[in-house]
Amino acid sequence: MEKGTLRLKTGLAQMLKGGVIMDVTTPEQAVIAQEAGACAVMALERVPADIRRAGGVARMADPVIVKRIMEAVTIPVMAKVRIGHITEARILEHLGVDYIDESEVLTPADDKYHLNKHDFRVPFVCGARNLGEALRRIAEGAAMIRTKGEPGTGNVVEAVRHIRMVTGQLRHLLSLPEEEVPGYAKELGAPLELLNIVRENGGLPVVNFAAGGISTPADAALMMQLGCDGIFVGSGIFKSADPAAFAKAIVAATTNYNDPAVLAEVSEGLGDAMPGLEISSIAPEQRMQERGW
Amino acid sequence: MVEPLHIGVLALQGAFREHRLMLERCGAEVTEIRRPFDTSAFGGLERFDGIVLPGGESTTMGRLLTDWHLLEPLRECGRRGMPLFGTCAGLILLCREVEGPDGRLLTQPGLGLLDARVRRNAFGRQIDSFETEFPVRGVAENCRAVFIRAPVIVSCGTDVDVLARVDGPEGPLPVAVRQGNVLGAAFHPELTQDERFHAFFLDMCRKWKDNRPAMGI
Numbered sequence: 001m002e003k004g005t006l007r008l009k010t011g012l013a014q015m016l017k018g019g020v021i022m023d024v025t026t027p028e029q030a031v032i033a034q035e036a037g038a039c040a041v042m043a044l045e046r047v048p049a050d051i052r053r054a055g056g057v058a059r060m061a062d063p064v065i066v067k068r069i070m071e072a073v074t075i076p077v078m079a080k081v082r083i084g085h086i087t088e089a090r091i092l093e094h095l096g097v098d099y100i101d102e103s104e105v106l107t108p109a110d111d112k113y114h115l116n117k118h119d120f121r122v123p124f125v126c127g128a129r130n131l132g133e134a135l136r137r138i139a140e141g142a143a144m145i146r147t148k149g150e151p152g153t154g155n156v157v158e159a160v161r162h163i164r165m166v167t168g169q170l171r172h173l174l175s176l177p178e179e180e181v182p183g184y185a186k187e188l189g190a191p192l193e194l195l196n197i198v199r200e201n202g203g204l205p206v207v208n209f210a211a212g213g214i215s216t217p218a219d220a221a222l223m224m225q226l227g228c229d230g231i232f233v234g235s236g237i238f239k240s241a242d243p244a245a246f247a248k249a250i251v252a253a254t255t256n257y258n259d260p261a262v263l264a265e266v267s268e269g270l271g272d273a274m275p276g277l278e279i280s281s282i283a284p285e286q287r288m289q290e291r292g293w
Numbered sequence: 294m295v296e297p298l299h300i301g302v303l304a305l306q307g308a309f310r311e312h313r314l315m316l317e318r319c320g321a322e323v324t325e326i327r328r329p330f331d332t333s334a335f336g337g338l339e340r341f342d343g344i345v346l347p348g349g350e351s352t353t354m355g356r357l358l359t360d361w362h363l364l365e366p367l368r369e370c371g372r373r374g375m376p377l378f379g380t381c382a383g384l385i386l387l388c389r390e391v392e393g394p395d396g397r398l399l400t401q402p403g404l405g406l407l408d409a410r411v412r413r414n415a416f417g418r419q420i421d422s423f424e425t426e427f428p429v430r431g432v433a434e435n436c437r438a439v440f441i442r443a444p445v446i447v448s449c450g451t452d453v454d455v456l457a458r459v460d461g462p463e464g465p466l467p468v469a470v471r472q473g474n475v476l477g478a479a480f481h482p483e484l485t486q487d488e489r490f491h492a493f494f495l496d497m498c499r500k501w502k503d504n505r506p507a508m509g510i
Contacts (some may be wrong), residue, residue, distance in 0.1 A: 018306040098419035
């Protein structure tokens with residue numbers, strides 16, 4: 001019997017596909033998310049919009065919050081650690097969370113290195129803005145990738161940019177003649193071995209979700225249209241006027257992303273989405289997507 | 294030439310693509326099911342020679358099955374003898390009773406076609422997920438089995454044929470079962486390269502198609 005294998009780690013992400021993972025800060029919110037059809041929840045102390053507003057250093061959530069949320073729901077529970085924070089990751093692994101997000105939403109703990117995720121039995125998801133970043137995270141052991149987007153803004157433009165970048169670079173890689181692959185590996189800053197795996201596989205060897213700025217059912221469906229395997233919604237649910245209704249509508253839109261009749265129906269009468277932020281209004285050093293490398 | 298089998302794969306959430314690819318490799322034609330195709334009792338699902346319920350989150354799928362009015366059509370197809378194959382969350386959806394890891398009975402929407410009580414997350418959380426190899430009677434002597442937050446059958450009726458067991462916290466318990474036209478596995482053959490489990494299911498579908506009764510339509 002083997003545990004903690006790559007197949008088990010990537011396998012759980014495969015089971016989450018076509019689903020919505022929702023940020024929650026209390027057991028009550030976790031239950032609302034589960035009732036609405038979330039396939040997993042992300043246990044947090046604050047949603048990204050509040051982290052952005054609060055400023056200062058954002059860290060792993062208090063274990064008591066994570067534990068209470070784990071007790072409240074039957075779906076998988078994820079939680080975030082700071083980039084490179086080995087100890088926070090060990091704590092969450094000990095608590096038994098089902099997935100760890102090594103996340104740029106929190107303040108990085110290491111300015112040079114991400115975690116060696118091979119070293120853990122618990123699987124990790126990491127953000128990526130482009131193929132090089134995605135493959136570097138996979139090389140470190142990430143079993144799931146997501147776009148970074150710009151968290152807490154309710155503005156989907158950055159997530160769109162990131163998924164278009166990744167899929168565009170994938171198309172390019174798949175079309176290259178053999179002799180040009182090593183040069184492209186150098187350009188991307190990613191291991192040649194992984195580029196070859198992508199070419200054999202016809203795509204990334206792990207699931208790729210959308211995250212960062214998704215706030216309406218139409219946003220979720222858009223990201224699925226653009227080739228994402230599933231959706232993370234951070235502030236979009238519990239910063240909206242009617243969280244239960246938004247949650248349910250975003251789940252329906254993710255399943256039926258190709259069906260405009262369903263999308264029109266579920267978008268109707270939802271009330272106000274979370275307030276949005278124009279990206280240019282955020283100073284470059286305040287942009288979470290710039291964290292990590 | 295034999296007409297290819299037409300299999301429906303429930304595609305509300307989860308690993309439906311993996312099932313699709315494996316069934317296609319076995320020569321079947323596959324259509325994804327997201328909502329009923331019409332408003333009849335069978336919801337248009339009678340067009341299929343068999344239906345696969347994939348792994349994913351059973352809470353999520355149960356909710357979406359209810360919201361999209363697929364529960365009754367699926368149940369009707371199963372009752373009329375159409376082969377159904379559920380893996381992991383799909384197995385949970387097939388069972389008559391579902392309990393939590395603590396043994397408490399849960400009320401979650403399901404098909405109730407398999408006379409068995411299933412325990413969710415029976416081996417623990419993701420950190421306790423595991424891979425192993427064992428014989429599955431009638432399928433293979435050495436099946437690679439991937440258990441991800443997997444359920445287990447804690448009790449079942451005499452009509453349920455146990456094809457494989459695995460050692461759990463309370464001794465060996467069934468993880469692959471068949472009751473007539475209903476086939477279930479607590480693990481994920483669709484995550485391996487081994488097509489034998491799917492071939493076994495397609496064999497059930499072929500036999501049913503060849504002797505298929507009129508479904509009253």
